[in-house]
Amino acid sequence: MTYLLVGGGAALGAILRYDVTKLIKRYVLGRFPFATLTINLLAALxxxxxxxxxxxxxxxxxxxxxxxxxxxxxxxxxxxETVLLQQQRYTGLAWLYLVCSLVGGIGCALIGLSLGSLF
Structure with a gap:
């Protein structure tokens, strides 16, 4: 049963990721991967x-x-996306993305933990 729950949830999550990525990319242009960053920060939270x-x-x-x-x-x-930015010689963006992803993800997880203890 656990495998069905995890698998079904993962399928739903992947579909949501695809739709949210399309939505964000419709409104946010540029080289910085805002869609993936937003998704990963929300998931960590x-x-x-x-x-x-x-x-x-x-x-x-x-x-x-x-x-x-x-x-x-x-x-x-x-x-x-980090490697791609680096290969395209956007080293500053690559590092910014990496730091935002890692530090932001940990921060969002900590905020989520704190919020969860309130309810």
Missing amino acids: LLGFLASHLGTTNDFYFLLGTGVCGGFSTFSTMSY
């Missing part, structure tokens, strides 16, 4: 909230945390 509020060993967490958040966020795309 939600994952922190879920872990704090639900714990990490129940079916809701497997569905929403491991599944949806795991399918929604994307470390591989962030890595690829």
